Amino acid sequence: MGADKAVLLDTEDLEDDVDHYTISEMLNAFFKDKEYDIILGGNVAVDDGAGQVAPRLAELLDINQVTTITKLDIEGTKATIERDVEGDVEVVETELPLLVTCQQGLNEPRYPSLPGIMKAKKKPLETLDLDDLGLDEDELEAKTKTVDRFLPPEKQAGKKLEGEPAQQVEELIKLLKTEAKVI
């Protein structure tokens, strides 16, 4: 896809006790002695969907953040950004260094090419564990706990209405009134 270098922060020492606090502290430990102009993160993870790690990291590094961005222009140290605010577009100006989280529409990711895939195998991948980051297990104890995980109750199979459009509509209105009670 185009990255020059990759680093893996290994959470193996932490077993299951990992939450957004833990991850952001690990990232902070990694970034704090590095030089950077901009940190790009995802908007939310598809599985957990919380969207906490990136803003937490920005706070720990004491840099500004702009979340859910859809356009990014950088000139010198000035960034002009468009962000999605529940459908409206906000135009934001700020200075680097900066953390942003990316929303759909920011750009079209390129498709990895075969030569690119071959070259990727030769790129460096560094793995860092807690010792490498100068962190101690005890400082990273999660600040939330998952009590339970469950599936929603199986949804009753829906009703497919029959007949001509007018009959289907009539039946639907009746069901929405008497059964679903939403109108």
Place this chain on the structure above:
Amino acid sequence: MSKKVLVLAEARDGELRNVSFEVIAAGKKIAGDGGEVYALLVGDGVGSFSDALIKQGADQVLVAEHADLKTYTTDAYKQVLLQVIEEQSPDALLIPHTSSGKDLAPRLAAKLSSGLVSDIIDIELAGDEVVFTRPIYSGKAFEKKSVTGGMLFATVRPNNIAALDEDASRSGDTKDVSVELKDLRSIIKDVVKKTSGKVDLAEAKVIVAGGRGVKSAEGFEPLEELADILGGAVGASRGACDAEYCDYSLQIGQTGKVVTPELYIAVGISGAIQHLAGMSNSKVIVAINKDAEAPIFDVADYGLVGDLFDILPILTDEFKKVKAGA
């Protein structure tokens, strides 16, 4: 047992959002008997909302007004919240899981070195422990979480926790919070309104959403008409947005908005898993589609098989009659 709970109210386009009342209701539950809910209003010219918050259950309202708080920015709101937390020392903090709440809450949690449970849809009390329910895997499963370190802190998904009934006889204090803002790093140059502003998609009780089957931008007109009759909002699948039938601001799904209205009418939407992620927790789902095998029918409570352009006008007429009769 009883707790002092701070909740952040939210106004948008000069109106108080309904989620403000929902966080108060959530706060009441956590506060328990003898506990108190403090509602915080932040903005410029928002003090007049104080009365509504008290009638909806707030015990005290704090108002932080400043010209630089008119539009949400991370730095400014963070400073206000940190100041109020410092002054009030609440036991718990609830923030709406909206665009600004999502931006603000994790940052506050990091500053306070606290746990945070995001996007909650339910609260249970197990003795003195507060357990939050939240969707995971885009609503395909749920988890229950509690905060074990720092402040009891959560963001609340709109449209899930019912607001309390308004009680006009309630009274409570309103107190101004004087704020000094410094080192604001983001400047909002412009806000381009793309949403119609009629009904907020995230808070709509009824949503009429169109997909590729709508076929064109003009094809959305009957959907808008139906939404108007029902006092609802129009949404869209990614397919319809990609095909430029409508703006991305209407997109519902994994990469768009997640909505949980009381009634969701999916029109010409096949029901790709990414779309289902954004709407499958709606209370009642109606699907209208030509293809009787479309996956949307697997999540729909009621399915109408047929041409949407035949069905919609009849449906709109019938709803008109219902509304006129009510």
